[in-house]
Amino acid sequence: MSHTLHREGRRRDLRGEFIVMSMAAKGINDAGAGPKLRRFLRIARKHGAVSVSDVKSVMHAVFTDIGAVESVLRDLRRARLGLSVTVTGLVAPIHRACCRSEVAEEPHTVAHSLGVWGNRRRLPSETVLSVMTMCGHSLVSVPLVEQAVASVRAGVCSPRAAAVKLAEPCVCGIFNVDRAARLIARLARSGKRR
Amino acid sequence: MVQISKSKCVCCHRCALFCPVAAIRSGRDGASWIDEAICVECGVCVRNGCLSGAIRRRRSPWPRSVRALFSDPVTKHRSTGVPGRGTAESKTNDVTNRIQPGQVGLNVELGRPGVGTSFHQVQQVTRRMAKAGAGFEEQNPLTHLMSDRRRGVFPRELWPERVLSVVVEASLPLEELAGVLKELRAVERKIGTVFSVSVYCRWADRRRMLALVDRRRLLPQAKVNVGLGRARRQR
Ligand code: SF4
Numbered sequence: 407m408s409h410t411l412h413r414e415g416r417r418r419d420l421r422g423e424f425i426v427m428s429m430a431a432k433g434i435n436d437a438g439a440g441p442k443l444r445r446f447l448r449i450a451r452k453h454g455a456v457s458v459s460d461v462k463s464v465m466h467a468v469f470t471d472i473g474a475v476e477s478v479l480r481d482l483r484r485a486r487l488g489l490s491v492t493v494t495g496l497v498a499p500i501h502r503a504c505c506r507s508e509v510a511e512e513p514h515t516v517a518h519s520l521g522v523w524g525n526r527r528r529l530p531s532e533t534v535l536s537v538m539t540m541c542g543h544s545l546v547s548v549p550l551v552e553q554a555v556a557s558v559r560a561g562v563c564s565p566r567a568a569a570v571k572l573a574e575p576c577v578c579g580i581f582n583v584d585r586a587a588r589l590i591a592r593l594a595r596s597g598k599r600r
Numbered sequence: 601m602v603q604i605s606k607s608k609c610v611c612c613h614r615c616a617l618f619c620p621v622a623a624i625r626s627g628r629d630g631a632s633w634i635d636e637a638i639c640v641e642c643g644v645c646v647r648n649g650c651l652s653g654a655i656r657r658r659r660s661p662w663p664r665s666v667r668a669l670f671s672d673p674v675t676k677h678r679s680t681g682v683p684g685r686g687t688a689e690s691k692t693n694d695v696t697n698r699i700q701p702g703q704v705g706l707n708v709e710l711g712r713p714g715v716g717t718s719f720h721q722v723q724q725v726t727r728r729m730a731k732a733g734a735g736f737e738e739q740n741p742l743t744h745l746m747s748d749r750r751r752g753v754f755p756r757e758l759w760p761e762r763v764l765s766v767v768v769e770a771s772l773p774l775e776e777l778a779g780v781l782k783e784l785r786a787v788e789r790k791i792g793t794v795f796s797v798s799v800y801c802r803w804a805d806r807r808r809m810l811a812l813v814d815r816r817r818l819l820p821q822a823k824v825n826v827g828l829g830r831a832r833r834q835r
C-alpha cells in the first residue's frame with residue numbers, strides 16, 4: 407500500500423501536509439501491539455493531528471505542521487513502542503525532523519513516487535486530481551469533487567463543509583480536509599469544471 | 601455482487617455521484633441500476649452513497665470475488681493479513697528487512713488514480729517486468745493469483761475482471777532498475793489505463809537510486825520509514 411505517497415499537488419501546497427503512520431509487522435512484532443497503537447494515536451492527538459484513524463491496526467495521523475511531527479517523533483522515541491513509523495511529505499523537512507527529534511541521523515528506508523504513467527488522457531484536471539488523490543484508495547470520485555465545487559460556487563455550502571463531505575468515502579481517514587477546502591475554493595473561483 | 605433494490609430505490613441518484621468508476625446508471629423509470637461489467641465492488645455506494653438502504657452486497661463467486669478483494673480497502677487478504685491490495689512494503693522494512701542494502705523495491709499500482717484496470721492490463725505490465733528480471737513479492741495477494749510467476753502470467757479466466765487498483769510489488773538489485781523502468785516506458789504507450797510507479801530503498805542507497813530514475817517524473821514528496829521499529833521474538 408503506497409496510498410499516502412502518490413498524492414498530487416504543488417510543492418507549496420504539500421509544505422503543510424505530513425502523514426504519520428504506524429503499524430506492526432505480521433508475525434514479527436504484532437503480538438500485543440494493540441495498546442501500543444492506541445498509545446500512538448494518543449501521542450498524535452496530543453500534538454494536534456488534524457485527523458486520525460485506525461483501519462484494521464494501521465494507524466494514520468495527518469499534520470499540517472512539521473514542528474508537530476518533530477514533537478510526535480520525539481515522544482514516540484521516548485515511548486519505545488517498537489512499532490514501525492513512517493512519515494509522508496516533503497523529504498528534507500522530514501529528515502530534519504528525524505535529526506532534531508533524535509530518532510535517527512539516517513532514517514531506515516525511503517520511498518519515492520515517479521507519478522502517474524500510461525494513458526493520462528483519462529485523468530481529470532490537475533486540481534481535481536490533487537483533491538481525489540488525498541484518498542489513496544481512489545474512493546473519492548470525480549463527480550463528487552465536481553459537485554462539491556459546484557455547491558461552493560453556488561453559495562450552498564462553505565469550502566470546508568464541502569471538504570468534510572468529500573472525506574466521507576476515505577476509509578483510512580487520511581483525506582486532508584484543510585488542503586481540500588483550499589483546493590475546492592480555488593476551483594470554485596476559477597470557474598473550471600475539470 | 602452489488603445490486604440496487606428497485607422497490608427501495610427513491611431515485612435520488614446520490615449513489616451515482618459517489619461511484620468512482622461511473623458504474624451506476626438510471627433507467628427509464630428513474631430508478632438507478634448498477635452495470636455489473638463496470639462495477640469493481642469497492643463498496644462506496646453501500647457505505648456512503650445510499651441513504652435509503654437500497655443497495656445490497658453479496659459475496660461474489662470466483663473469479664469475480666477478486667473485485668472486492670482489490671477494490672475495497674476494508675477487505676483483508678489471507679496471505680498478507682493487511683487490509684487492501686498490497687503488503688506493508690517500505691512501511692515495516694525496518695523490522696522485516698525485506699529490502700536489503702543494494703536492492704530496490706518497485707511498486708506499480710495499476711488503475712490508480714480513479715480509472716480502474718482489468719487483469720488483462722495488469723498482465724501487460726507484469727509480463728514486461730518479468731522479462732526484465734523483476735522478482736514478484738511472495739506476500740503480495742496479486743502474486744498469489746499468478747499462474748506463472750516467472751513470466752508474470754495470470755489465469756485466462758481472470759483477464760476480464762476489473763478492479764479499482766492493484767499493486768504489483770517487485771524487488772531487484774539496484775543496477776537492474778533502469779532496465780525494468782525501460783520496459784514500463786514501453787508498456788505505457790500501449791496500455792488503456794494509468795499506473796502509479798514508486799521505488800524504495802535503504803536511506804543510504806537513496807542517491808544511487810535517484811540517479812537511475814527520470815528526475816522529471818519524481819513527485820516532490822517521499823515516504824520515510826524513520827527506523828523506530830524493533831523485531832520481537834514471538835511464539
Ligand atoms: S460498489 Fe463501487 S464500483 Fe460498484 S457501483 Fe458501488 S460505488 Fe460503483
Ligand code: SF4
Nearest residue numbers: 609610612613615650
Ligand atoms: S442512492 Fe439509493 S435511493 Fe438514491 S438512487 Fe441510489 S440506490 Fe436509489
